[in-house]
Amino acid sequence: MMREWRRRRAVRRVEPGDGRPLKRFRWWQVPFRALFHLRLTHTDGRHEVYSVDVRHGQNQSSGNVRARLYLGGRLHSQSRLPAVLPVPGGVVEVRMSGFGLKRCHYVTDDGAEHQLTPDPASAEGRRARLDRSHPALSRCVATFSAIVLVAAVAVLVPQLVEQLTAPAAIAQHTGRFHSPVDLPKWANIAIGLATAAASTERALRLRYSRLLDGAAG
Structure with missing residues (x-):
């Protein structure tokens, strides 16, 4: 029920597009732009191509990050994230994590889910190409x-818990936790950079775990 309420709320945020053309993906946009495509076939045999364009290099907390839905290369509708964009036969759901997109799926009216196809020029498209051409390396x-x-x-996490329980006001209620791991600052920075890279790689495949990627974010 909560999920349906959130979906209806997201649908109400959708704004109509003004028909502006979809701009071609440039190589220098790889770090901060995601572009996905959805090809739908209607019962009469007609084909329509929807594209979802997300410029996620902007500040997410400001509410400026939007998912723009293009139909046939023209802006059809848009919404700030998390977005639920109506299309024939269902909706396109778009969500972000701290490292990129974690969801860009076509959800049909009967509940089936299909991930949209990334544009070949995008970072997600390049990662998908690696998966196709070198599956063993990709795994x-x-x-x-x-x-x-x-x-x-x-x-x-143990180091973080130790810091949280260090203040006397907290320690008197919970007791102070002593982490079994005590790394130097440079090592923690290195681990932080490695986790950011790992979560970014997973975001390119639209993989997200609240425990792993959420903790890293």
Whole structure:
């Protein structure tokens, strides 16, 4: 019920588009732009291509990050994130994490979900091409990213809990926790950079775990 309420609320945020054309993806936009496509076939045999353009390099907390839905290369509708954009036969759901998109899926009226196809020029498209052309290497990269995040949670979370329970006002109620791991500052910085890289790699595949990626963010 809560999910349906959130979806209806998101749908109310959708604004009509003004028909402006979809701009071509430029190579220098790779770090801060995501572009996905959805090809729908109607019962009469007609084909329509929807595109979702997200400029996620903007400040997410300001509410300026929007998902723009294009139909046939023209702006059809838009909404700030998290977005639920109506299309024939269902909706397109778009959500972000701190490292990129965590969801860009077509959800049909009967509940089936299909991830949209990333544009070949985008970072997500380049990661998908690696998966197709070098599947073994792709699996190794994905596995390494997961291992990095698991290790980061095991190392950083106890240190964080120790800091949170250090103040006397808190320690008198909970007791002070002493982390079994005590790394130098440079090591924690290195782990933080590694976890950011791992979570970014997972975001390129639209993989998200509240425990792993959420903790890293």
